[in-house]
Amino acid sequence: xxxVVPTHGVVADRCAAWLHGVPILPRTAxxxxxxxxxxxxxxxxxxxxxxxxxxxxxxxxxxxxCGPVLVTTPLRTAxxxxxxxxxxxxxxxxxGFLRVGLSHSALLAEVERFKGYRGVVQLRLLAxxxxxxxxxxxxxxxxxxxxxxxxxxxxxxxxxxxxxxRRLYRLDLAxxxxxxxxxxxxEEFHSAASDxxxxxxxxxxxxxxxxxxxxxxxKHDVYDxxxxxxxxxRAGFEAASTxxxxxxxxxx
Numbered sequence: 001x002x003x004v005v006p007t008h009g010v011v012a013d014r015c016a017a018w019l020h021g022v023p024i025l026p027r028t029a030x031x032x033x034x035x036x037x038x039x040x041x042x043x044x045x046x047x048x049x050x051x052x053x054x055x056x057x058x059x060x061x062x063x064x065x066c067g068p069v070l071v072t073t074p075l076r077t078a079x080x081x082x083x084x085x086x087x088x089x090x091x092x093x094x095x096g097f098l099r100v101g102l103s104h105s106a107l108l109a110e111v112e113r114f115k116g117y118r119g120v121v122q123l124r125l126l127a128x129x130x131x132x133x134x135x136x137x138x139x140x141x142x143x144x145x146x147x148x149x150x151x152x153x154x155x156x157x158x159x160x161x162x163x164x165x166r167r168l169y170r171l172d173l174a175x176x177x178x179x180x181x182x183x184x185x186x187e188e189f190h191s192a193a194s195d196x197x198x199x200x201x202x203x204x205x206x207x208x209x210x211x212x213x214x215x216x217x218x219k220h221d222v223y224d225x226x227x228x229x230x231x232x233x234r235a236g237f238e239a240a241s242t243x244x245x246x247x248x249x250x251x252x
Contacts, residue, residue, distance in 0.1 A: 002068040004051055005038055010063055010070045012056065013037040013084065016077040019066050022096035024081065024089060024137060027223075039072075074102045079110055082126055083119030088222070091126050092140035098132030133157050138184040139172050141222040142229070146173055146182060149230040151237050154182075160210060169202055171212075179212045180240035182233060184222065213240040 001019075005011060015037045017024045025034055039056035062076040072080065074097050081093035098104055111127050114120045129147065133156035134140045146154060158174035158181070159167045171181040185199070199216075206212040215236040221229045 001036055004036060005069050006040075007070075009038040009040050010056075010058060010072060011037065011066070012039040012054075012072045012077065013080055016072045017081060017093055017096065019071050020074050020077060020097070021100045022077075022093060024085075024093045024096055074100070075106055075110055078102060078107060079114060079123060082123040083114060083117060087122055087126065088141040088144055089137065090122060091129060091144050092134070092137035094126055094130035095132060095134040095140045096137070098130050099134065100132075102132075104130060104132075131156055135172075136184065136186055138186050138219060138222060142182060142184045142217055143173055145222060145229045146233055149233040149237075151175075151233060160206065160212070169206065171214075175237070175240070178237075178240045179210070179245035180237055181206075181212055182215045182217060182236070185216055185218050187219065211243075211245055213243075 001011060001015070011019060014025050014034065028034070035052040037052050037054070039054050039058065041055065041057075058072065058076070062072055063070050064073050065071075071077075078094055078097040082090050084090075085093060094107065098107070107127050107130065111120070111123055114123060129144070131143075134143065135157065139156075143154065143156075152175060154173040154175055155171075156173060158171045158176055160169045160171060162168050172183050174181040183203075203214050203216070206214055213236055215232060217229055221227055221232075
């Protein structure tokens with residue numbers, strides 16, 4: 001980045017998030033090198049190959065040094081992405097910044113600073129829902145579908161234990177009182193034959209030994225505009241709500 005970003009330019013948006021350790025680059029970044037987002041003061045605009053230039057009003061507290069380049073701070077970057085990205089990616093960005101250490105209270109306090117800015121209504125809606133326990137953008141997107149389906153606020157990364165209280169499995173989104181959960185299976189850890197076998201064994205045990213109702217979703221379910229996972233989420237919730245479920249009593 002230092003080779004193409006001028007000294008008066010500030011790396012922003014998705015590229016800034018990447019520098020801060022938040023994986024929210026476009027999904028095409030796996031096969032195509034993304035443009036570097038560079039923002040400058042109003043009245044100036046950078047035009048250079050490999051760079052997406054633009055103007056932005058930034059306060060001194062919005063900018064920090066990251067090695068040899070200037071970059072928007074985690075708080076400013078989170079607010080910018082929460083306003084500007086597609087809502088499913090926007091929540092993933094907010095979750096990601098909380099996961100790497102941004103204070104939720106600081107995020108909530110900053111929202112009204114952007115009153116009148118494009119996308120602030122979305123930021124107001126998503127900031128209270130942000131949760132640093134989400135471990136991937138896919139999980140964040142699934143959770144937003146969960147809320148769209150009208151379901152109660154879930155527990156994230158809920159541990160299921162054995163008969164002796166030892167932690168066995170974590171569930172992405174869970175309602176432990178009724179034994180209902182939704183899992184996001186990303187390609188990286190759920191594509192190999194060994195992964196699929198382990199997933200099947202784990203979910204079989206959850207169903208037979210713990211009576212959990214498990215719904216599994218992939219990237220096609222959460223990102224394909226032609227697919228609506230909300231009916232399946234609601235149906236799973238209703239099925240879990242109408243059957244007996246007992247939390248196991250652990251030895252003292």
